[in-house]
Amino acid sequence: xxxxxxxxxxxxxxxxxxxxxxxxxxxxxxxxYRGYAIEELAEKANFLEVCYLLIFGELPTxxxxxxxxxxxxxxSQVDEDVKKILxxxxxxxxxxxxxxxxxxxxxxxxxxxVNVDSEEDMYKAIVKILAKFPVLAAWTYxxxxxxxxxxxxxxxxYVENFLKMMFRKPNGEYKTNETILEALDKLLILHADxxxxxxxxxxxxxxxxxxxxxxSISAGIAALWGPLHGGANQAVIEMLEAIKEDGGDTKxxxxxxxxxxxxxxxxxxxxxxxxxxxxxxxxxKKAADSVLETLGMDDDVLxxxxxxxxxxxxxxxxxxxxxxxxxxxxxxxxxxxxxIPVEMFTPMFALGRLPGWIAQWREMRLNKEPxxxxxxxxxxxxxxxxxxxxxx
Ligand code: SDX
Numbered sequence: 296x297x298x299x300x301x302x303x304x305x306x307x308x309x310x311x312x313x314x315x316x317x318x319x320x321x322x323x324x325x326x327x328y329r330g331y332a333i334e335e336l337a338e339k340a341n342f343l344e345v346c347y348l349l350i351f352g353e354l355p356t357x358x359x360x361x362x363x364x365x366x367x368x369x370x371s372q373v374d375e376d377v378k379k380i381l382x383x384x385x386x387x388x389x390x391x392x393x394x395x396x397x398x399x400x401x402x403x404x405x406x407x408x409v410n411v412d413s414e415e416d417m418y419k420a421i422v423k424i425l426a427k428f429p430v431l432a433a434w435t436y437x438x439x440x441x442x443x444x445x446x447x448x449x450x451x452x453y454v455e456n457f458l459k460m461m462f463r464k465p466n467g468e469y470k471t472n473e474t475i476l477e478a479l480d481k482l483l484i485l486h487a488d489x490x491x492x493x494x495x496x497x498x499x500x501x502x503x504x505x506x507x508x509x510x511s512i513s514a515g516i517a518a519l520w521g522p523l524h525g526g527a528n529q530a531v532i533e534m535l536e537a538i539k540e541d542g543g544d545t546k547x548x549x550x551x552x553x554x555x556x557x558x559x560x561x562x563x564x565x566x567x568x569x570x571x572x573x574x575x576x577x578x579x580k581k582a583a584d585s586v587l588e589t590l591g592m593d594d595d596v597l598x599x600x601x602x603x604x605x606x607x608x609x610x611x612x613x614x615x616x617x618x619x620x621x622x623x624x625x626x627x628x629x630x631x632x633x634x635i636p637v638e639m640f641t642p643m644f645a646l647g648r649l650p651g652w653i654a655q656w657r658e659m660r661l662n663k664e665p666x667x668x669x670x671x672x673x674x675x676x677x678x679x680x681x682x683x684x685x686x687x
Contacts, residue, residue, distance in 0.1 A: 300670040307567065311496060312664060316349060316654050317488045321568035326575065328488055329353070337578050342483040343453040346650035349488050350421060350657060363422070364453065370426035371446065371456075373434070374404040381438050390435045390642045391520040397431045398424075399513035409507040417660065420508045421653050428512075428649055429453075432642050433460030439638070454480045457646070462634060474589045475633045479643075481582060482629060485575045485622065486647025488654060492567075494518040494525065498652045499659045500667035508656055515652045516645050522562065525644040527623035528630070531563035532637050535596035535627075538603075545602050553612040563600075563624030564607060570617040579625040586632050597628050 296302065303309045318327045326333040329348050336345055340354070347355040347363050355363060380400050384393050401424070402409055408420035434444045443465060447456030455476055463469035489495065498515040502508070519525035538548050552561040566573055587593055604620050607613040623644075630640050 297672050300672060302672050305567075306491075306496070311491050311667075312499065312659065313662075314490065314655065314658060315352070316658060317490045317651070319490055319568060321566070321570050324569060324571045324574045324577075326489075333485065333574055334578065337481050337484050340484060341452070341454070342480045342487070342647075345484045345487050346425065346453075346653075349650045349654040366418075366422045367426045367453065368449065370423045371430060373401075373427050373430045377401070377404060377431075378434070378444060381434060381444075384438070386439050386441070388439075389520075390432070390439065390638055391516060391526070391645070393435045393438075394428075394431055394642055394645065395513050395516040395520070397435070398428065398516060399510050401427060401431075402507060402509045405509065408509060410505070411507065412660075414661070417508070417657055421657070424509055424512060424653065425649065429457040429646060430460060432639075432646055433457060435642065436461055436636070436639050452476075454483065474586060478582060478586045478629055479633055482579070482626060482643070483647040485578060486626075486644050488648070488651025489622075490568075491655075492524070493521070494648065495652060495655050498656050499664070502656045502659055503664055503667040505660075505666075508653070511656050512649070512652055515648070519645055519648065520641060525623070525641045525648070527562050527621070528627045528640040528644055529637050531600075531623055532596065532627040532631065532640065534562045535599050535603075538599050539596055543599055543602075545599060545606055549603070549606055549610060553610075561603065561607065561613075561618070563620055564613070565616070565618040566621045569619065569621065572619045573621045575622040576620040576624055579622065579629065580620070583625045583628045583632075586629050590632055592632055594628055594631065597625075600625060600628065 316329060318330070319325060328336060328345060329352055331340075331348065331354070336348075340348075343364060344355060344360060347353075347360060377397060377400060380397060381393065384396075405420075405423055407416075408423055411417050411420050430446065437444050437460075445460070445463070445467075447459035447463075451459060451471075455471055458471070458476060458479065459469045491499075494515040497518040498511045501514040502511040522530045534548070538545060541547065548559070548561070551557045551559040552564075583597060587597065604624070607618065613619075626644075627637065627640050630643055631637070635643060
């Protein structure tokens, strides 16, 4: 503090806003969306219902949900010219970079969604991005695989439609697997919002300048990409694979994670707020076991993950720092079992977090929040005179 501002790097102790969307208690491992416990929603709701709940504050009636889904389906076309932008990327481009670009490109194809002030215009922009983002995510994957880009099917549910766009055969055939659909729906619900995390704060601060919804979401995708945030779900699997390659020597990696001079961190561990378990990790860990069993698969990196968790829970370094598995630690095990490739793990996080970003952006705009503009403590040079280059 210098009497004017209190320095708070990473905003560890700063409340950026008042919000009525998500409540979490880091000590007790509680997470609720609009007052509903995540455990109940993961069990009993579907992802589109949770999108509606987060954005509008109430669980929808049957009619409201049907209208919401129809309004989304009516907007599911993506301008064919967006494919030309997609064509410009090398196949090796990371899908998060492609998705952030294509989401900001959507602005050009939907000019009416740029400066929205009325709730009605916000609703139009909201159903557009909910409709088009899954298409962009599926197309990004299909392009990378050299597969045709197309749409799902009119009669399908929101998540089922996404799965069909991702995995339909080149001849158009697709058979829904209920286990895969249910597992993905649950994962997306568990990722849907998490109060003022890095990417959501990014969406809010970009939106606070009254930049439009789509470009704010594009900024959120960029922030989520980082390996300390949503990118961790990809980094966890890469870490587990490396440990497997290395003969499953978890002790060596635990030592690396504790070594101050080693930049290696145990990916999927630790959390800014949860200083106990992450309630989402508990649900996902259980779901990982049942999904693998139902699909008749096993994944030897799951055993490595469980061994790491067990060791960390008994290790002073981790216990002292209250480092537990977070949402990203087990999610990749399920994505992989669902046939989703590792480079699409963080895009799946983005698909899940989309309604949360939208809800938080909408709340920020409806509450007429001021433009975000933090201060600093200046530690640079005091006043000094310019010296012409000849004299330097
Ligand atoms: C998500 O905020 C959210 O809600 C995010 C999220 C959401 O839903 O939006 O929950 C999603 O991003 C989950 C987190 C995914 N990231 C990872 O799994 C990456 C690995 N985790 C860490 O980088 C870290 O734990 C963070 C980023 C999650 C939290 O960082 P903090 O709160 O800034 O904590 P810190 O870096 O100050 O660490 C505190 C101490 C340090 O040791 P000391 O300097 O005190 O000796 O714990 C150590 C750190 O070195 N530490 C770790 C560690 N995490 C923290 N040491 C080894 N391995 C780790 N994973």
